[in-house]
Amino acid sequence: MNQKFSLLSAAVLAAMLLAPASPAQASLPFFGKEEQQMPSLAPMLEQATPAVVYVSVAGSREVRQRMPEAFQYFFGQRGQGEMRREQPFRGLGSGVIIDAKKGYIVTNNHVVQDASEIQIRLKDGRTFTAKKLGSDPESDIALLQIEADNLVELPLADSDKLRVGDYAIAIGNPFGLEQTVTSGIISSLSRSGLNEGFEDFIQTDAAINSGNSGGALVNLRGELIGINTAILGPNGGNVGIGFAIPANMMKNLVEQIVEFGEIRRGSLGIRGNDVNSELTKALNLNVSRGAFVGEVLPDSAAAKSGLKSGDVIVSMNGNRIHSFNELRAKVATLGSGREAILGVLRDGKERDIKVVLQETTSGQVAATQLHPMLQGATLNNADKGVEVSSVEAESPAAQIGLRQGDIITGVNRQRVNNLAELRRLLEKRDGGVAALYIQRGNDQLYILIR
Known part of the structure; x- marks a missing residue:
């Protein structure tokens, strides 16, 4: 038993010594003399x-x-x-x-x-x-x-390059315990089916508990690979199955919020399902993973690009696609108007097809995020401004005179084309009165907010 243990220890030490050093590990001394230190993630974590x-x-x-x-x-x-x-x-x-x-x-x-x-x-x-x-x-x-000086940011990794077995470190505040760090590996990729949204989760066995939500999943270089979001376990406790939103997906969504003030969901315009063993056998496919195109909707981005029913989508922008749900999540979060290169298997041969994603109905924005007096209104981007899609009765928005169907086209005589511009103009006013220019049917009017 002792001999086996010694051999195992020697093997582990040899692997550590022979493994390529990452920037976080390059300066780390190894086992040895008394003046040397144990391998540690501390230098990387001090930065992250x-x-x-x-x-x-x-x-x-x-x-x-x-x-x-x-x-x-x-x-x-x-x-x-x-x-x-x-x-x-x-x-x-x-x-x-x-x-x-x-x-x-x-x-x-x-x-x-x-x-x-x-x-x-x-x-x-x-x-x-x-x-x-x-x-x-x-x-x-x-x-x-937030408005603050001397902040520290996490650099982003390319989460599409992750592999099962890569090391992962979770940083967060589980159960209100601040700055807790746990470690593990990437257990699986492209997980879905937990909820009903757009899911392409990284699965990890790094301990994630209640309160870790929104925290960081980083690699050994201290780069952000995911945002911790969910756990699978009884009573919200960790059982070694945690999930994170990939950094690339998060980056696409954040860019849309910053540019447009909302998410402009991308749409391909196909119906289909996962490639499985039955489908592979029936259609004599030479792939075991991918997204099978069962139907191409008329006038959709897919139809305009030349996709056909019977195609199998096996990659998107150079990254492998394992399932229809993964493709759906990547398309939706990439955003409308963006270009994607799809790797498509057709008649036994793989080809690249360029597609420009169309827009689906996007999430609405609660107007209280923009100004307290707009509370109770829900806003959407429209062709010629920002549309008031709903107004709650007796809300502050109703009391100042906003109505469903109004189009906000300007603030203080400055043109407004979308939610992002509306937010910026309201923030620039430095207190005082803001005059919203409203298009209501064929009428034009001003509504003042303080």
Whole structure:
């Protein structure tokens, strides 16, 4: 037994000595004399952990409860067996600084959803109030911003180059315990089916628990490879199965929020399913993974590019596609108007097809993110400005005169073409009054907000 242990130890040491040194490891001394140190991730983590922040939120959510029969009878609401009320909440999570100059912080949408107050605490103890610039519930990403000096950001890795077996380190605040670090490996890639959104998860056995949501998954160089988002375990506890949103997907979504103020979802316009053994046998395919095209929708991006039913999509922009869900997630989060090169297997031969993605219905933006007096309105980008798609009765937005169907085309005589421009103009006003120029049917009017 001792001999086997010695041989195993020698093998592990040899592997460590012979393995190519990463930048994080290059300066690390190894086992040996007393003056030498043990191998350690500490130097890398000393650089990376200041970029991971503690997120605390507060707000209120609508709670629905069944109304007792006696109450229904008493209040004359028989048959309306539901009561609605606002319930305050508080929550904790993690976030990652991705742009130190602009103060951009990425976290999960579910961490900050419905929050009216978002506080960010840095590793050095400083605390700031954050503003939510935008979010995407379907991919569970939110972008925050703080105004602060001397921030530290995490560089992004190319998450499409990850391999099963690569080392992964999770940094976050599980159960409110600040700056906790766990390590493991990449257990699987392109996981989906956890929820109903756009999923292309990295699976890792690095311990992820409640409160890690929105934190960083990094490689041995301290580069961000994913945003921790979910765990699979009883009662929210870690069982070695955690999931992270790939850094490339997050980057695409953040770029859309910054440029447009919303997510402009990409669409290919196909229906299909995964390539499996039955399909491979029936169609005599020479691949075992990919996205099978069962139908190409008329006038879609796929139809315009020349895709055909029966094609098998095996790659996108040079990266292998393993399933239809993976293709769906990558297309949706790449964004409309973007160009993609699809590797397509047709008649036993692989070819490249260039496609320009079209836009699907994108997520709406709550106007309270832009200005408190717009609370209760929901906004969408329109052809000639920003459309008010809904207004809650008796809300601040309704009280200042906004109506469903209004188009905001300007602020203080400056043209507004999209949500991003509306946000920038409202931020530049430095207090005082902002005059919203409104197109309402054939009428034009101003609405003032303070």
